[in-house]
Amino acid sequence: MEQRLSNTWRMTVNEKKFIETALLSDLRIDGRGPFDYRNVTIQFGSEDGSSEVQLGQTRVMGFATSQLAQPYRDRPNEGTLAIFTEFSPMADPSFEAGRPGEFAVELGRIIDRGLRESRAVDTESLCVVAGKWVWSIRLDLHILDNGGNLVDAANIAALAALLTCRRPECTLGGEDGQEVIIHPPEVREPLPLIVHHLPIAVTFGFIGNESTVVIDPSHFEEAVMGGKLTATLNTNGDVCAIQKAGGQGVIQTVIMQCLRIASVKAADITGKIKKAVELYNTGRALRKIKRHPGSVDVSEAASRGVYNISTEMEKPKLKKEDESIKQTDDMEIEAPPSNKEGSSLGDNKPKSFIGGPSTCAAYASTKRVHSFVQPVVAKLGISSFNRVCTTCTSRTDGKFFYSRLSELLPNHVFFIMV
8 A cells, every 4th residue: 555655646836726727727738628528539450359549648448258057037138248447557556456456446436327227238139048048248458548537438438339249140950959159250240239329428528616617627627626526428418327436515506407417418429439449340341352363354254255254263373375266156246355375364354445446256155146146247238147247346346236236135135345
């Protein structure tokens, strides 16, 4: 105890008077107004359920995990939620390592009351077998740097960790159907927690004999204030919990004013949390996409007249033939000449219209070309299909032939190589 008191930082009398005098003019030592909140930064780790929040100079890390456990006897069909706090001496010299102190216990109870009493987390969805097995959620909060207002920063870190936490999916099996089978993430996608709403904690400090109210007190202001009020609200304006600490009294009108301000700040912080979680989920989904380097491009398969591209992708890399493709019934469809013998399709990609004379050739399957293209050619006034390829010698003719094919046969797809 003596070691802790010797490490405790103490403010001088002149510094206290300077802070109190500046607040009478609605000024704070960090440049903010009385009701200005510090900037909030939310980051996530590589694993699910890991978050780090920075509120000004205050930094808190949250980590949520899940494991199977037995439920409480009075609530056999509900999971459990436990919150643990750790105050490192690196965050503040007044913090002791080992057993949590009085302020650490108070911090955990404030966050636990806001989450548990408001039923923000759906604990019934965590039940696996009623009375036997439920999921137990453990939330660890680590204080990395104490810059003031640890309650608000830890609350945001707890919500961000719960929103990104995922528990393994499990099923029942065995002979009696009561054996729990936990599936790894490689087999089945883990399930996120069901969070109904986000209870946001907003802390106010009362400084001086006139009880000047400030929001989000810093580390210096906490050493001066005579009391504080922590209100936990959601975006609907519902008051989830209220915690009043300190010996300085507060009248009813001041409390109502603090609740109105806290409702506005809670909506702003909720929007930041949801936006950060949405970005994390988007990045997580992109990391799970598996890319196959040996896949066949759709445009390449289309240029060969392939109707079932999925079966074509299962084949190895295709080689382009230099010779013209001979079709039945005396039909010949000419393929564009290749620069290199046996070159892959990736070396000869279809080119778009640039201008000038070009040659238009329609590619389709061997049997289907003669069955439905030949009547269309006759309607266009051209005697043979070979004449179509030689007639479309300009960009305008090619577009005209393609548009006519699309009008006469709307249910068919034609691949035109230019």
